[in-house]
Amino acid sequence: MIKNILLGAAAAIVSGLVAFYLIVSLGFVPANADATPPKLEKWIARKALHAAIDRQAPKGENPVALNDANLVAGIKLYAADCAVCHGAADGKASHIASGLYQRAPQLAKHGVEDDEDGETYWKIFHGIRMTGMPGFSKTLTEGEIWTLALFLKHMDKLTPAAQKAWVAVPSSAR
Template sequence: MRRGLLLGVGVTLLVLLAGALLMVTFGLVPANADASPPALERWAAKKSLRATIAREAQKGDNPVALTDDNLLAGMKLYVPNCTLCHGGADGAASVVARGLYQRAPQLAKDGVEDDPPGVTQWKISHGIRFTAMPSFDRTLSEEQVWQLTLFLSHMDKLPPAVEAAWRQAASAPPPPHG
């Protein structure tokens, strides 16, 4: 009786595995980016990201001091590394941003000011798997990632000097057809 049950479970698993392999091999699992992620995929990706961050993100304040110099340093890192996907001060999405499968939030409009600094630092440092969000821990120093975090946490309340420099800095290329 027990052996029969185990055999049944084993055969079912094998059939499911073979079915999944066949779907991948015959191109029945969509590989295109010009679609919206289905609800199940969105749920699983969000759940897994939140659970990973809850386990790994650092708690507490940003170790970098809240000064104009650090905010400016964050802005100067943001412009060349992030505007392509996350937009400039005007919040307009670039052509690249509009073609991404997982939409990148345009941070001037849809920012992360309310997120704990450790969460934003984790995302910049490690990137987000299965999306275009790159990891920067091999290309930027720890201090630079915290400066970027400081800038994102204060994007909607920058001191006037930093705000002026941010508005002047190159923003994402405008969409071609409005």
Template sequence: MFKGFVLGVVAVIVVTAACAYIVLVTGTVPAAANGKPLPLEAWAARTSLRATLAKNAPAGPNPVPLTDANLIAGIGLYGQHCAICHGTAKGDESASPVAKGEYPTPPQLASDGVEDDPEGWTVWKLENGIRWSGMPAWKATLSSEQIWTLALFLKHMDKLPPAAEQAWQQVRN
């Protein structure tokens, strides 16, 4: 009886694995970047990211003080590394050819920003990147201070003091 049950379980696993293999080798799973994510795919990516952030994102507060100079430094880093995918102060209308071709398409942060997110979440995303998307990990190229400086700018992007706002309006991609 027990032996039959075990054999049944093994058979189900083998058939499932064989089906998954056939689905992959027959090209049924989309491999193109110019399609829409499948509903289950988007759900799985979102759920995994939320759970990872809850577990691993560093807690605030931001060690980089909120000053004009630090906001402007964050804007400089953003212009250098991020505007190509996340756009300028013009938001959606500034989406670059790279942004338009990515899968999933990166949010144009002036239109669809992360001001409401805890800064630690943004720091985690910047340090580690986002799997199943074109969001790169920056830990190997930017220092922790630079990453928190970027997070400071992204947190205050929609309410910049005049000197920083002026620098932001000058970013091009």
């Protein structure tokens, strides 16, 4: 009796794995980016992202001081590495931003000022898996990532000098 149950369970697992292999290898899993992510997929991705951030993001203050020089430094880094996907002050998406499977938010319109600096730091440092959001842990210093987080936190309330630098960032939209 137990032997039969075990055999049945093993057969179910094997046929499940075979079915899974066939679904993947015969091209039934969507691999295209020009689609809208289904609700369930979005829910799983959001849930996993927030749980990872809750567990891993650094807590506490941004170690980079809030002043004109640091805000302008953050804007320069943003112009070089982020604007192509997240846009400039005009909030208009580039072709690259619009073509990603997870559309890149245009941060001038849908910013992250409400998020803790540590959360933004985590996203820039690690990136977000299976979206276009790259991890910058290997290419930027920790100080540069905190400087970017400082700018994003204050994007909607920039000092006049920083605002001037921000509106001068060229738009990638056309």
